Amino acid sequence: MTMISSLIRFGRRQLHTIVSKEIIKPSSPTPSHLKTYNLSLLDQMSVNTFMPMVTFYPNTGIDRSSHDKTLDLKNSLSQTLTKYYPFAGRHAKVAPACVDCNDEGAEFLEASVDRTLSDFLQNSQHEDLDQFFPHGLVNDKSNRGDHDLESDKVTPLAVQVNHFECGGVAVAVSLSHKIADACSLATLINDWAKMTRFCSGVEKHESPINPLFISLEYMNINYEGLSLERSNDCVTRSFMFPNSKINDLKLKVKTMTAESGNPITNPTRVEVLNWLLYKCAVKAAMKNNTSGSFKPTGVSHLTNIRGKMIEPLPENSMGNLFMIGDIVTNNESEMKPETFIGEFKMKKMQFQSLPNIATTFGLISQMCSKPALEEHQRKLSVSYICTSLCRYPAYEIDFGWGKPVKVAIAGDLRKNSFIMMDSPNGDGIEAFVCLRKQDMEIIQSDPELLAFL
Numbered sequence: 001m002t003m004i005s006s007l008i009r010f011g012r013r014q015l016h017t018i019v020s021k022e023i024i025k026p027s028s029p030t031p032s033h034l035k036t037y038n039l040s041l042l043d044q045m046s047v048n049t050f051m052p053m054v055t056f057y058p059n060t061g062i063d064r065s066s067h068d069k070t071l072d073l074k075n076s077l078s079q080t081l082t083k084y085y086p087f088a089g090r091h092a093k094v095a096p097a098c099v100d101c102n103d104e105g106a107e108f109l110e111a112s113v114d115r116t117l118s119d120f121l122q123n124s125q126h127e128d129l130d131q132f133f134p135h136g137l138v139n140d141k142s143n144r145g146d147h148d149l150e151s152d153k154v155t156p157l158a159v160q161v162n163h164f165e166c167g168g169v170a171v172a173v174s175l176s177h178k179i180a181d182a183c184s185l186a187t188l189i190n191d192w193a194k195m196t197r198f199c200s201g202v203e204k205h206e207s208p209i210n211p212l213f214i215s216l217e218y219m220n221i222n223y224e225g226l227s228l229e230r231s232n233d234c235v236t237r238s239f240m241f242p243n244s245k246i247n248d249l250k251l252k253v254k255t256m257t258a259e260s261g262n263p264i265t266n267p268t269r270v271e272v273l274n275w276l277l278y279k280c281a282v283k284a285a286m287k288n289n290t291s292g293s294f295k296p297t298g299v300s301h302l303t304n305i306r307g308k309m310i311e312p313l314p315e316n317s318m319g320n321l322f323m324i325g326d327i328v329t330n331n332e333s334e335m336k337p338e339t340f341i342g343e344f345k346m347k348k349m350q351f352q353s354l355p356n357i358a359t360t361f362g363l364i365s366q367m368c369s370k371p372a373l374e375e376h377q378r379k380l381s382v383s384y385i386c387t388s389l390c391r392y393p394a395y396e397i398d399f400g401w402g403k404p405v406k407v408a409i410a411g412d413l414r415k416n417s418f419i420m421m422d423s424p425n426g427d428g429i430e431a432f433v434c435l436r437k438q439d440m441e442i443i444q445s446d447p448e449l450l451a452f453l
Contacts, residue, residue, distance in 0.1 A: 016131045016162070018111050024074055024159075025105035026081040026088050037086040037099040038216040041364045042320040043178055044097060045373070048225045050158075050174040051185050052411050054132050055397050055404040058117055059167030062401060064200070066163045070110055073161055073171070073399065076196035081106060081157075083209045084188055086179055086318075090153040096178055097220035099156070106157035109134045117168030121406055126236045126432070129410035132172040134158040154178075169401065172410070178225070181320045183304050186392040187211065193399045202400035212317045214357070221368045226377055228385070228414035235437050236413050237444065241273060242428040245452040249276060253337045262338040264345075269429060270388045270420060271341045274299065277418050278384055279335055280449045281435055284442035298328040300383040301344065303351055311356035323351050323360070326379055385414055389421040390429060408432070 064072075081088040089101040111132075113120070120128070135158065156176035163169055175185050194207040241249075249272045257264040278299050286292055302322045306313040313321065325347030329335050354360050367376065394407040409419055413434035423430045435443065443449060 016111055016113050018109055020110040021134075022074075022108055023105040024077045024081065024108045026085060026103050027078040028082045030082075030085040030088075030101045030103055034085060035101050037089070037101050037179075037213060038218045039091075039097055039099065039179065040214070040216050040319055041219060041221065041361060041368055042322070044095070044219075044221050044223055044225065045364075045368070046177050046181075046225050046320045047228055048093075049177045049228070051177055051180070051182055052129075052133050052172065052174045052409060053182075053185055053189065053394070054129055054170055054172040054408055054410055055189070055394070056117060056121065056406040056408075057169045057171070057399070057401045057404055059164075060402050064400075066167070066169075068200075069169065069399075069401070070161055072196050072200040073159075073192075074108060076199040077106065077108065077159065077192055079199070080188075080192045080195045080209060083191070083211055084157075084318075086213060087157040087175065087188065089156065091156060091176065091178060093152050093154050095220075095222050095224050096154075097222075098218065099179055100153075104155075106159060107134055107155055109158070109160040111160055111162045113162050113164045113170075115164060116166040117164040117170075117405075118166070120164070126238060126408075126410075127412065129408055132160060132162050132170050133174055133410060134160045134172070156180075171399065177320070179320075180318055181304070181322055182387065182389050183306065183315065183321070183392060184211075184318045186389070186394055186397075187316050187318075189397050190393055193397045196399040200400045210316065212314060214313075214317065214319060216361075219365075223368070223373060226373075226380060228417075229381060230412060231415050231436070233436050234412055234415045234434050235440050236411075236432055236434040237440060238408075239277075239431045239433060239449070239453060240423055240428060241431065241452055242423070243269075246272065246428065249273070249452050253341065256336070257338040257341075260336065260338045262342065264338060264341050267337075267341055270390060271344050272337075273420060273429060273431060274301065274344065274386050274418070275335075275337055275340050276449065276452065277431060277433060278340070278386075280443050280446050281384060281416065281433070281439060282329075282335065284435070284439040284446070287442055288436070288438045294332050296328070296330045296382075298326060298379070298383045299340075300380055300385050301325045301327065301347070302385070302387045303348060305351055305354065305360065308348070308351045309354045309356055309360065310352075313357055321357075324376075325351070326383065383416075385417040387417075387419050389419065392421065394421060395424060395426065 085101045086099045089099045091099045158174045160172045191209045197203040198206045246269050253267045327343045417434045419432040
């Protein structure tokens, strides 16, 4: 392995050094009949970006050196990629319709961090997470490094293992959104962790790894994918909502909706937090608008449909398997909880009425005309985007060093977006919120929001 001289600056100090880089290929070749993996229409419509998840582990005192841990991770990743063969292939940079499952492998980088894990977690901002990812693969495709500029192909999977000076580890994984969604990413990392426990001898019996890659007919809509607006004027911050406060918020919603005559008796955690964050974000934006008036907007909520359909798919189904529910608010009265959450519930009921994935893909094919795609893009451009990763097994990812003390989605998210996931101790929800800097300044001191933190 060759020492690479690239240094990433943290603040004003040289903190982070890439010490090695290599390609990890599947331990067994992909069978000839699986050499081409066709992308679904949802895959082709998805944004051309990367999903970045990082998991942090303290030094538990287990007698394995950083070198041994890294070898275990490489060996187990090679065996895992045999099952996740499309992730070891290559797809086109522009408007891909399939993956060439050529076993060229995933990128694997190793880095040293001149800092303790506890110091980083206590004294860092969200943007500091970016350093843990290979080539800056934290969001947009334009962030790829020089190594990829001469190729017209994308390496879908890249991993970086970061060793803190205290012996703690951060495992960062970036996966192309063109071939998978966040549920797929969480399943992949969990399966890789299971294989690592077996390869390192922590577990004597190998756990089954059986991701489901759905066989699809080749279809090419020649579309680069929906785009998400990003801006240098945006910032991402984390808000932690304990379950006790969320229960208070649920009670508030029940009371408000009962008084309106349209009671909502069973609001979920995600529904009430979506409403609260949206309401506070819009209020902040209004204060910063020159007119100070309400502008029609809405929320586009991404919903995992695997378990929602009448004939559900297993959670280990790979690909982009989500639908977008658009909630439009034309005036301030439509932001009341009975209206907003009522519309939210109706959208979810529509997804639950879908018979199966074949019918769903059939409906999506009707949205692939140029006018339909342009209208969908227009809605996304003026909406806040909300995604819930709650109930995903992110905090179950155990490579043999115990469960993570922190899991995070890195990068500057899309402007005006919320990502929710379970808190580290399972006693609440952590929301990653991306807003304009001037809006964030207001929302961070909003008493209505602060009351539930």
